[in-house]
Each structure stands twice: as structure tokens, then as C-alpha cells.
Amino acid sequence: MMAPFFKYGMFGDQTSLVVAFLIGIGFGFFLERAGFGSARKLVSQFYLNDLAVFKVMFTAIVTAMLGVTYLSWVGWLDLSLVYLVPTYLLPQMVGGLILGVGFVVGGYCPGTSVAATATGRVDGLLYLLGIFAGMFAFAELFPLLKGFYLAGAGEEQTIPAAFGLPYGVVVFAVVLMAIGGFYGAGLLERKFAAKVVE
Amino acid sequence: MVRWLSTLTLNQKLAIVAIVLGVVALAAEPYPGGRVTLDARELALVVSQEADHVEAPELAAWIIESRADYRLVDLRTEAEFARYHIPTAVSIPMSGLMDAGLGRQEKIVLYSEGGIHSAQAWMLLKAQGYRSVYMLKGGLDEWNDQVVFPVVADNPTAVERARDERRRSMSVFFGGQPRSAAAVAAGAAGTPGFATPLTPAMPQVAAPSSPSGAAAKPAARKKKEGC
Numbered sequence: 001m002m003a004p005f006f007k008y009g010m011f012g013d014q015t016s017l018v019v020a021f022l023i024g025i026g027f028g029f030f031l032e033r034a035g036f037g038s039a040r041k042l043v044s045q046f047y048l049n050d051l052a053v054f055k056v057m058f059t060a061i062v063t064a065m066l067g068v069t070y071l072s073w074v075g076w077l078d079l080s081l082v083y084l085v086p087t088y089l090l091p092q093m094v095g096g097l098i099l100g101v102g103f104v105v106g107g108y109c110p111g112t113s114v115a116a117t118a119t120g121r122v123d124g125l126l127y128l129l130g131i132f133a134g135m136f137a138f139a140e141l142f143p144l145l146k147g148f149y150l151a152g153a154g155e156e157q158t159i160p161a162a163f164g165l166p167y168g169v170v171v172f173a174v175v176l177m178a179i180g181g182f183y184g185a186g187l188l189e190r191k192f193a194a195k196v197v198e
Numbered sequence: 199m200v201r202w203l204s205t206l207t208l209n210q211k212l213a214i215v216a217i218v219l220g221v222v223a224l225a226a227e228p229y230p231g232g233r234v235t236l237d238a239r240e241l242a243l244v245v246s247q248e249a250d251h252v253e254a255p256e257l258a259a260w261i262i263e264s265r266a267d268y269r270l271v272d273l274r275t276e277a278e279f280a281r282y283h284i285p286t287a288v289s290i291p292m293s294g295l296m297d298a299g300l301g302r303q304e305k306i307v308l309y310s311e312g313g314i315h316s317a318q319a320w321m322l323l324k325a326q327g328y329r330s331v332y333m334l335k336g337g338l339d340e341w342n343d344q345v346v347f348p349v350v351a352d353n354p355t356a357v358e359r360a361r362d363e364r365r366r367s368m369s370v371f372f373g374g375q376p377r378s379a380a381a382v383a384a385g386a387a388g389t390p391g392f393a394t395p396l397t398p399a400m401p402q403v404a405a406p407s408s409p410s411g412a413a414a415k416p417a418a419r420k421k422k423e424g425c
Contacts, residue, residue, distance in 0.1 A: 069226050072228035073223075073226045080329065166224075166227075167228055168223045168226040171220060171224070172220040172223060179213050182213070
């Protein structure tokens with residue numbers, strides 16, 4: 001048996017929805033357990049006194065990256081079948097900035113707002129309503145935005161392919177980046193936590 | 199060594215594990231590239247379990263649902279394709295199979311008149327490293343037999359009635375008509391549907407993917423993003 005199971009047709013659309021539901025519940029559970037159901041916790045990363053969000057997310061990235069690398073290396077996962085979001089460089093940079101501004105102002109990102117709503121936080125619910133309002137506005141304006149939305153090649157690009165680097169080198173570099181990032185995050189937290197106390 | 203380990207915090211231990219895994223991963227080559235190894239035993243298993251098949255009614259249901267996560271490939275000549283083809287199919291004659299720009303990661307469903315050409319094309323594609331290739335079982339013959347001109351019972355039981363209702367609506371969707379079981383039995387080889395060459399009208403089906411191919415990739419799939 002070889003993954004990805006959905007692409008190999010080992011289960012159909014309906015089963016995949018059940019699996020997606022279970023994964024979503026698990027995702028929300030761990031967001032909540034990490035304290036990400038609280039806007040204060042999330043926003044404090046922008047004040048540099050609690051970088052838990054950065055650390056949790058980067059840990060998840062490194063864990064998943066190493067898992068995917070080794071699973072495909074031993075032949076349990078066919079990496080060429082794993083879905084990649086097509087790259088539209090400029091639109092995605094602008095989209096990322098909009099999401100970042102929304103994160104600072106609203107105190108949540110989309111996933112954490114759902115987790116916050118599930119635990120009964122009113123600000124999470126309001127944020128969620130904002131997401132739906134934004135989705136509605138985006139869909140209504142889509143004919144105007146379509147040109148920009150699809151600007152760029154729209155290919156599934158990867159860092160190893162784009163820069164001609166061996167896959168393993170990129171993996172190692174990301175691990176080093178993570179370790180360096182965690183160390184730097186610790187320094188920042190100590191520095192700015194002191195200021196908060198003053 | 200043990201004492202040194204015990205002085206480390208959990209985070210430091212995890213960091214060491216990550217670095218070790220990262221160093222080993224330097225040698226990793228997860229994309230096999232152009233090299234393809236065919237596992238004959240695995241292929242034989244796939245064939246014997248018929249896991250490489252898509253049945254005609256199954257494919258019909260996919261088309262009706264406008265599923266877009268696969269590419270339907272007609273292997274016959276272009277003239278035959280022009281005369282009749284399964285809705286949403288793209289024409290890629292056998293001779294042009296390797297230059298058609300099919301993606302190795304795409305889900306590909308092949309069909310030909312019977313089953314032989316599609317089986318041969320299936321093997322060719324498998325040998326070239328295409329991962330998820332399927333054949334329409336029985337080719338166009340079974341498609342016509344089971345989907346466009348399905349057999350319905352003359353005096354259906356309750357169970358058969360429901361089944362025949364499905365067959366009837368499927369048949370109408372694809373521009374055909376059901377055949378009665380009695381007529382099929384009486385006519386033996388010369389069944390009404392098959393006495394004349396089957397040229398069902400091409401029904402208007404909202405194609406989930408443009409035949410040009412570029413849009414046939416599962417780009418319409420919802421984005422899955424974290425956070």
C-alpha cells in the first residue's frame with residue numbers, strides 16, 4: 001500500500017470528506033491545546049514577547065517535511081502525487097500581506113478563529129463572520145480581480161526545482177533555519193518580556 | 199554521554215534529533231526522476247485484482263457528477279473520435295501517446311474500441327512512470343452496452359425497477375435509449391441497438407475539463423491551507 005490514498009483511489013470523495021473532517025477536528029484540537037484559541041496569545045507574537053505561534057508552526061513544518069521526506073524516500077509515499085498549491089508569486093504575496101494585516105488587527109488567522117469560535121469566544125465568532133463577509137465580497141468582485149488573481153505562471157513550483165538544488169540540501173537548510181529561528185525567538189522573548197514587566 | 203544527555207532540556211534534545219534527521223536527509227532523493235522501476239509482481243497483482251479498471255457505469259457517474267480529478271483519453275483515431283466519443287474525452291491516438299503532454303501524476307482513464315489498445319497503452323504509460331492510469335473496462339463496446347443502450351427488464355421486480363430507473367436516466371443523459379431484455383434475447387447477435395452502427399447523438403454535457411488539456415489538471419480542487 002502506498003500513499004497518497006485519495007489519489008490512488010483507495011477511497012472516494014465521500015470518505016475523503018470524513019477523513020478531512022477528522023483531520024480538521026484534530027487540527028483545531030491542537031490549535032486550542034497550544035493556546036491559539038486566544039487572540040492575546042496570537043497577537044503577542046507581533047509584540048515579540050511570546051513567539052509560540054512561530055515556534056509551533058515552524059515545528060509543524062519541520063516535522064511534516066522530515067516525515068514526507070523519509071516516507072517518500074523509503075517508498076511509502078509518492079511525492080509526485082501530493083497536491084501542491086500552484087504558485088502565483090505576486091498575487092500570493094499581496095494575499096499574504098492582507099492576511100497578515102487581518103491577523104494583527106483581528107487577533108486571529110482563519111483556522112484559529114474557528115477554534116476560538118468552537119470554544120465559545122465571541123471575538124472568534126465575529127472574526128469568522130468577517131471571513132464570510134470577505135469571502136462574499138471577494139466572490140462578488142471576482143470578475144474585476146480575476147486578472148490579478150491569476151497573474152503569473154500558475155505552475156506548481158518547488159524550491160528544489162526553482163533553484164536547482166538537491167532536495168536533501170533544502171531539507172537540511174530548512175532544519176537549520178528552524179533551529180536558528182527557535183534560538184533567535186528565545187532571545188527575542190527574553191528581551192521583550194523584560195520590557196513588559198517594567 | 200548519558201550524563202551529558204541528562205543535562206539537556208527537552209527542546210535541545212528535539213533540536214538534536216531534527217539536525218540528525220536533516221543531515222541524513224541530505225542524501226535523500228524522494229523524486230526518483232527519470233528512473234522507473236517496474237515491480238512486475240505489484241503490476242500482476244493490480245491486474246489480477248482489476249484495480250486498474252473503471253467500469254462503464256462508474257465512469258458515467260463521474261461524468262454526470264462533473265468530476266474533474268481525472269483525464270479521459272480516447273485512444274482511437276481522430277476520425278473515429280469525431281464520429282463518436284464519450285463526453286469530456288480528449289483524443290490522443292496511440293501513436294501520439296508519449297507526446298501528448300499527459301502528467302505523470304494525473305489520474306488517467308484510457309479507452310479504445312474494445313480493451314486491447316487501452317491495455318497496451320496502460321502498460322506503456324506504466325513503464326514510463328505514469329502512476330495512476332486506469333482503463334475503461336470493455337472499452338466503448340461495454341460503454342454502449344451498459345450506459346448508452348442498457349438492457350432493462352420487461353417485467354421488472356421491485357429491485358429491478360429501481361436499477362432500471364437508474365439505467366434509463368443514465369442512458370437518456372448520454373443520448374441513448376434502453377433496450378428491452380426480451381428483444382435482446384430474441385435478437386441474439388442482431389440486437390436492435392447493435393443492428394445499426396451505434397452512433398448515439400453527442401449529448402450536451404458540461405465538460406468539467408476543457409479538451410485542450412491545460413485546464414484538465416485538477417486545478418479546480420479547493421486549496422488546502424494551514425493556519
